[in-house]
Structures are given as structure tokens and as C-alpha cells.
Amino acid sequence: KNEVEQSPQNLTAQEGEFITINCSYSVGISALHWLQQHPGGGIVSLFMLSSGKKKHGRLIATINIQEKHSSLHITASHPRDSAVYICAVIRGSQGNLIFGKGTKLSVKP
Amino acid sequence: DAGVIQSPRHEVTEMGQEVTLRCKPISGHDYLFWYRQTMMRGLELLIYFNNNVPIDDSGMPEDRFSAKMPNASFSTLKIQPSEPRDSAVYFCASSLTVGNQPQHFGDGTRLSIL
Numbered sequence A: 001k002n003e004v005e006q007s008p009q010n011l012t013a014q015e016g017e018f019i020t021i022n023c024s025y026s027v028g029i030s031a032l033h034w035l036q037q038h039p040g041g042g043i044v045s046l047f048m049l050s051s052g053k054k055k056h057g058r059l060i061a062t063i064n065i066q067e068k069h070s071s072l073h074i075t076a077s078h079p080r081d082s083a084v085y086i087c088a089v090i091r092g093s094q095g096n097l098i099f100g101k102g103t104k105l106s107v108k109p
Numbered sequence B: 001d002a003g004v005i006q007s008p009r010h011e012v013t014e015m016g017q018e019v020t021l022r023c024k025p026i027s028g029h030d031y032l033f034w035y036r037q038t039m040m041r042g043l044e045l046l047i048y049f050n051n052n053v054p055i056d057d058s059g060m061p062e063d064r065f066s067a068k069m070p071n072a073s074f075s076t077l078k079i080q081p082s083e084p085r086d087s088a089v090y091f092c093a094s095s096l097t098v099g100n101q102p103q104h105f106g107d108g109t110r111l112s113i114l
Helices: none
Strands: A004-007 A010-014 A019-025 A029-037 A043-049 A052-056 A059-064 A069-074 A083-091 A097-099 A103-108 B005-007 B010-013 B019-024 B031-038 B042-050 B053-056 B065-071 B074-079 B088-095 B109-113
Touching (some): A019 A083, A029 A069, A043 A069, B005 B088
Antiparallel strands (some): A019 A069, A083 A103, B065 B074
16 A cells, blocks of 8 residues: 555546545655646645645645645636646655655646 | 756666766755656655765665765766666755755656667
């Protein structure tokens, strides 16, 4: 079983819809990242969080440490949000990221 | 800041050849990571450095892979000899610290071994 599981694997939405991507992990972590990878391949860090909730524009990330679960929400989705969203955790005192398989989001106009 | 700089962006070579990937981290970042991305396995860690010292190389596939960080502003990942199964996108990332600072990724090197 992967240490970081994401769902769904693929997601198609209509422009304007509210989107939720889920991430569950099975190890103790010091932080969780949400990353965005566009078709061109570059990876951008959207959020890093270890508790509670963070908001940036139309993106909201939440984490529940007790339940070992995080969600990424996109409000009023737009075609430019189409990308692969990757959940990654930093395990305990280690430095490296452990990645989920990613969620491929396609937002149709 | 210029961000993490990787070179080359693309590399196509024949199996058996030596391949060297390069990375310049963001100035002042103490941590440097090499990751590999494939369709089958997704993103996975190869090795990471703290203050130029390798901390965890458990992800390095085998002896054909080696990584060095001779100074704070430069790292290389070398594959010798290369094999078709090494074809992947290789990302370098750097961060100030770990645990409470984000990692910044380079644009990656797309490697194809024929």
C-alpha cells in the first residue's frame, strides 16, 4: 500500500464547479505539500501545511492530523486550473517528500 | 531570484552512454533534492543533500547512479552506463530548511535513453 493515497485519480469538471481532491497518508508527518504540475511539466508548490487550513485566492487546503487526511479545494474552477495536483508529505524528521500518484484535473469551458 | 536551474532541459542518448544532469539550487538553500518522475512510479526521491553532504541516498536505483554536490551552488546526477529504463524526467529541488519551508523545483530534465 502506498504511504500517500490520492483520490480521485482523474477528475473532469465544468468551469465554475467546486472541486475537491483528497489525500490520505499512513505515516507520521511533519508537513504536507500540495503541488501543481502543468502539462509543460513544471512543478509548483501551492501550499505547505502542518495543521488547520490555508487559503490562496480560489484555492483552499485543509489538513486533519488526527485523521491523517488533507483536502485541496478549488472554488469557481477555470480551464487554467487544468493540471495534475500532487499531494506530498515530509515524514517525521526526514527531509524528502513522499508523493501521491497525483490527480489529473481537467476543467472544461 | 532565478529559481532552481537545471540543465539540460532535454537529453537523448544511446544506451551505454554516460549522462550528466546538472542543478543549481536557489542561493542560500541548505537542502537539495533529486527526484525522478516516470509514468509507472510517479515522483520518487533519488537522493538529498544537506549543506552539500548526502543525507539519504536510499532511492538511488543502483550503482550506475551517482550524485555529487561539490559546493553549495552546484550538484550533478550521473548515470553510467545509461539504460532505456532510466528514461524519465529528473527534477532537482531545493529548500531553506525542511519541515516548515516549501521545496522549489527546477523545470526538470527529460531524459530519453534509446
